[in-house]
Amino acid sequence: MGAIGQPLRRIEDRPLVTGRGRYAADNNAPGQLHMRMVRSPVAFGRLRGVNLRAARAVPGVAAIWTWEDVKELPPIDFRVPNRELEPFRQSVLAHNYVRYVGEPVAAVFADDAYAAEDAAELVEVDIDELAPYLDPTMEPPEFMPGTRAEAAVLRKACGDIDAAFSGAHAVIELDLAVGRHTGTPLETRGVFARVDPASGTLVVEGAAKAPHFNCKAIAGMMDLPLEMVRFHEGHVGGGFGIRGDVYPEDVLVCLCAWRLKRPVKWTEDRHEHLVAANHxxxxxxxxxxxxxxxxxxxxxxxxxxxxxxxxxxxxxxxxxxxxxxxxxxxxxxxxxxxxxxxxxxxxxxxxxxxxxxxxxxxxxxxxxxxxxxxxxxxxxxxxxxxxxxxxxxxxxxxxxxxxxxxxxxxxxxxxxxxxxxxxxxxxxxxxxxxxxxxxxxxxxxxxxxxxxxxxxRGPADRALIEARPDGSVEIVTGAASGGQGVETAMAQIASDVLGVPIERINVVHGQTDRIDAGLGAFASRVTVMTGCAVHAAAEALRSKAIETAAAALAVAPDKLRLSQAVVHGPNGASVSLADVAARSLAGGAPLAAEGRFRSDHxxxxxxxxxxxxxxxxxxxxxxxxxxxxxxxxxxxxxxxxxxxxxxxxxxxxxxxxxxxxxxxxxxxxxxxxxxxxxxxxxxxxxxxxxxxxxxxxxxxxxxxxxxxxxxxxxxxxxxxxxxxxxxxxxxxxxxxxxxxxxxxxxxxxxxxxxxxxxxx
Amino acid sequence: MNNTMPVRFKVNGKDYDIQVEPRRSLADALREDCGLTGTHLGCEHGVCGTCTVLVDGQPVRACLMFAVQARGKSIRTVEGLATGDKLHPLQEAFWAHHGLQCGFCTPGFLMLALGALEAEPDISDEDLRHVLSSNLCRCTGYQNILKAVRAAAREMRGA
Structure with missing residues (x-):
């Protein structure tokens, strides 16, 4: 029986039940700085000034930034380019106006998290309050001079709507609303960035959802070549769509690590999360x-x-x-x-x-x-x-x-x-x-x-797979995991083809230095898109294994089949996938393959x-x-x-x-x-x-x-x-x-x- | 604020001598000063229970206790549950019953359940539900956590 369809227990669980998970806040390095945000206390106002004098005097403070310090950064862009929305993008620190309670106004970097928080409390923000706009059913005011606070008007239609109403037995009118919610993963957001002294690259831990896109976006904002930035996803304490978008704090942590050449850590607190992570x-x-x-x-x-x-x-x-x-x-x-x-x-x-x-x-x-x-x-x-x-x-x-x-x-x-x-x-x-x-x-x-x-959601995914002489298999994907069981699902799909037990399959996701592209995890896409790429990779690996085994057993490939991680031939002849991998490696190339899947639907x-x-x-x-x-x-x-x-x-x-x-x-x-x-x-x-x-x-x-x-x-x-x-x-x-x-x-x-x- | 105080406590049977500010939370002391990052922080205001550890056998929210308050006490965290490679019945049961997804709340639930089952091995189902409703999980919908703790309770009674 194949592995697909089996209620197998997850391969990711042992570290998680033993306290050996590695979530964003579990990253530390000697000499690290801690970031603390200073946020707008009012919903809307003109930002007149930020007084840093008292905050700078707190022992351990290494830097405090306001918009003046980061003004060369462009605002944060969209995953799918959208010209219409560009005027409404957010800068990493507030400039001229604050527009919501929680908007980042300044960033404090200190050598201790408690000191950073002490200093942040001493930052004085001078704001002239303005009347907020809170009900989107009311006529929108100006967002900027000449620009209405209406980001878009979407229209979709099919059929003859007027004819439908003229022929109706009854017309029903309803006014309905769903409140403002969000995902609130139990792990708040967190980022840890450092410059790797050996390679000089910026290494970022705490990636989620779309590590490849985020890596490219932040490299672009910082004007760094893409190969100078690496994003790594560790364990992720829940995503639910809201974790792993590019946020101002992510960019600030990366920029500080790059400028000061010190590791920088930011761990959001829950109060911040509820006013600063996406609603x-x-x-x-x-x-x-x-x-x-x-x-x-x-x-x-x-x-x-x-x-x-x-x-x-x-x-x-x-x-x-x-x-x-x-x-x-x-x-x-x-x-x-x-x-x-x-x-x-x-x-x-x-x-x-x-x-x-x-x-x-x-x-x-x-x-x-x-x-x-x-x-x-x-x-x-x-x-x-x-x-x-x-x-x-x-x-x-x-x-x-x-x-x-x-x-x-x-x-x-x-x-x-x-x-x-x-x-x-x-x-x-x-x-x-x-x-x-x-x-x-x-x-x-x-x-x-x-x-x-x-x-x-497509359009494309790619997966790399390699069988090793020790009997294990590694799969490298461009997917991400918010903790749903991505590794187990991918391993089951590969196991279904190869017969290797899922416990012997290592599934890599969210590592931008292991595969050059990946769309990550959103729109319930991973099992469908990445899963089909893994399936294609496993099938390609099976073909290669059979070809290699055919040479070893001196049998035509079409007489061989792979089952339970063993290539079987006629008359009881067989060779294990591990031995095929060893033979392949001895011949100068690992037993590896690639799979791609594309779907426009x-x-x-x-x-x-x-x-x-x-x-x-x-x-x-x-x-x-x-x-x-x-x-x-x-x-x-x-x-x-x-x-x-x-x-x-x-x-x-x-x-x-x-x-x-x-x-x-x-x-x-x-x-x-x-x-x-x-x-x-x-x-x-x-x-x-x-x-x-x-x-x-x-x-x-x-x-x-x-x-x-x-x-x-x-x-x-x-x-x-x-x-x-x-x-x-x-x-x-x-x-x-x-x-x-x-x-x-x-x-x-x-x-x-x-x-x-x-x-x- | 850099007036620090010496604190000694036991974690998972091992003595720790640390030097902390009086305002340092027990959770931060465990994570940062003892290097035990298995205890997670979910809210730092005592609602979610993610940071639950046992202090002298009692489940405690480590974000609401100062490290200095734990002076001389014996603390147990998720890192102390397994014996070598052998998992505790609660850990086995969470794994077998898919009682975790992202795993972030798991250490807190494990320690909460451990405290409850050690205090009352024959805990009624109603009381167990009541105890487990003191922590938050955002992934599982709780049903598999409940199944896992029930199964572990049976295992622990039989052991």
Whole structure:
């Protein structure tokens, strides 16, 4: 049996359970400096001056920089070039204006972390406060003289929207919003940079997500030749899309190490993280839907407001673009028009948080499906059944382009998965039980949400593989790992071809000096893209091994086959892969090969989330009693890791639905700046998550048929929980905004109204 | 602030003599002065529990305790769990049950669970859930952590 599909335990775990992981803050070198940022205490203002006199007097301070010291650096650019967004890029230190609480204004470098923090507290920042812009649904002010604070207006459309509305049985209008959330990995950001005395190169530890891009970007900003900079990814304490973009602090650490020729270390604290690392979500949807009497969604007209925060960051427009592109989701929606206003407010800049644009748009779309059910008197599940894209229409495209790629759902049986989910949760019995409990006075309810995911972003990946005489295999990829199990997944794919046990396979990722290119880890891409490159590399290695073995055994290659790391020939003749590697090396060349994979299409797995909640009308708390996820992944490389991604994602999605939110006051002061305010779910809030992982619809776009799973645990969670709360309250359409905090639920229960505050 | 004080404590059975400022946290002392980087810092304000270590057998958030407060005490960290190459049942169980992804919160959960199971080997499931809800994990959704600790508890009772 091949290694693909086995729930093997991970090869990365031994160092992690024994305390021998090497995370960013675990790097140290003699003579190192520690960086501490001085950040803007106000949301918007004119920066008049920075007084460093007292700070400079603190013992151990080596340097303090303001914009004057770094003004030759260009602002931070985007991963995908975007001319339209260029005026909104962030400089590494504030210049003329500060635009959010937390914006870096000065950087202190000292020989002790405590001393750096002492000195930073003595830096005096003189700012003339200005009125902040906090509500992106309001007309945007000027960002700079002559430039409006609207970074972009995205438009996507298909079908005849006017005809859809003129033929509609009913028109439904909804105003929906998802709050401001982010990934908050348990490891805060960190960078460690030093100049290697032997080679004179700048070596940077703490890379994540996109080490090759970041290396090139920072080398470019510092005007260094690319070969003078090396990025290394160690262990990464969670990424979730927000870690590993190029941030001001990364550039400052590198520049200081280069200028002062001393190792420089920066470890973010949690308070900084919550105001300085990318935020995400925070989208408002104004939907108009043309609906048929039979519950069919004939046309959808959407206006979206996306709160970008103070600057455009490395991921550019990914989140709002995905929201527009994926809002129609798994439904036919013959006519569609979306306009997204991406506006710059005086809040922490936004980037991509796991399931960007999909968590939000799934909430909006599934609220609409429930509204259609309420309006037509049909059951919500029946409305979905009718509108789901049938299997016979696959592959299905709307002619919509997102991030340069035409969206075409490659395969799927959406209705089939819905029936399987309902069977697995024993839906009729569940409904009967809920009815009994409702009759007994309990506020309990059920909700579900259907979605399509978008995974495996290309366009290309490359992997190097080498078999060694000791029986081990090394795979070098351009991928990155945020801790999801990338090494195990890659090893299983190679093991499937070679038969080498995964424990004997070493998987390299995130090292810019080991492979010349790599796109890293985002958009649930690694298992699909890097995995297929590893598969191609392993197949190429197998061919080479067979050729070499053929010479050794004096047998024609087509008589040989590789199985369990041994090349077998006729009549019991055999030679191990290790011996083939030794023979090859003795002949002057290692037994090595390269694999490439290219795809201009993404893959589109799909799923359904279902939730049962109980509302406590006394405390206005919502307790999620049950949560179920059905997900078709095409082909699961390691079902245990797939389940881990889904269950962990569900906890994050639940957090966004009920607890997590970056609230700002009217002066633009962030109100969630500790883990006592930004509430991540604990075990007490997260129920067991029932998973149903199916392989009904392999991808057509890669030889393994695999699709990604990195983000799908979140995508429908907010929508399903919202629907379940509606059902518990027996008030269809009650929930219009996430998270449903006790305050919001209290307002719903007591005022009977819906509230969408302008901010926060 | 460079008035430092001598502190002696035991970590994983070994004596450490360090010289620290009174304001230095136990977590920083373990990581920077003792070189034991297995104890991680997730929030430095006592919410996430990532830095949990055992001080005289009690789970403690090492970010909320000063190093000088640990004077004369016996501390256990994740580095002391395994015996040579032989993993502790909790470590084995976290591995077998996929109770970790990025691994950053893992040392804190291991020490939290160890403290709970050593104090109360027959801990009820309800109490165990209650104890484990004091630390944060952002990757796993907790279910596999719970499974792992339950399995380790069985193993530890049988051993």
């Amino acid at each position: 995400s979500r925070d989208q408002r949807f104004r939907l108009r839907a043309a609906v048929g009497a039979d519950g069919m969604l004939l046309g959808l007209d959407a206006v979206i407001f996306s709160d970008q925060g103070a600057y455009a960051r490395t991921p550019g427009l990914t989140a709002p673009d995905m929201a527009c592109a994926m809002l129609p989701g798994p439904y036919l929606v013959p006519a569609y028009r979306a306009v997204a206003h991406v506006r710059l407010t005086n809040k922490t800049p936004a980037g991509t948080y796991r399931s960007p644009g999909r968590y939000e748009s799934t909430f909006a779309r599934e609220r609409l499906m429930d509204a259609i059910a309420a309006r037509t008197g049909l059951d919500g599940i029946e409305v979905r059944r009718r509108n789901l894209i049938p299997k016979s229409r696959m592959p299905f495209g709307r002619g919509i382009i997102s991030l340069g790629v035409s969206i075409e759902y490659d395969s799927g049986d959406y209705a089939g998965l819905l029936e399987r989910l309902l069977a697995s949760i024993e839906y009729p019995a569940l409904r009967a039980d809920l009815s009994r409990r409702k009759a007994a006075g309990e506020r309990v309810g059920f909700g579900l949400a259907c979605f399509v995911e978008k995974t495996g 993404m893959t589109y797995p799909y799923g359904i989330h279902a939730a049962v909640v109980r509302v406590d009308t006394g405390t206005c708390g919502v307790h999620v009693e049950r949560f179920a996820i059905a997900y078709d992944i095409g082909r699961a490389v390691n079902p245990m890791l797939v389940e881990g991604q889904l269950v962990g994602g569900a906890a994050q999605g639940l957090g966004g639905a009920l607890y997590e939110e970056f609230v700002y006051d009217e002066a633009g002061q962030p109100q969630a700046t500790t883990f006592a305010d930004y509430l991540i779910p604990t075990l007490a809030e997260v129920p067991p998550v029932q998973t149903l992982i199916t392989e009904d619809a392999p991808s057509l776009h890669n030889p393994l048929g695999i699709k990604g799973v990195g983000e799908a645990g979140l995508t429908g969670a907010g929508a399903a929980i919202a629907a379940a709360i509606d059902d518990a309250l027996e008030r269809p359409g009650a929930v219009t905004r996430l998270p449903v905090t006790p305050m919001r639920l209290h307002a719903l229960l007591n005022d009977g109204g819906r509230i969408i505050p302008a901010t926060g």
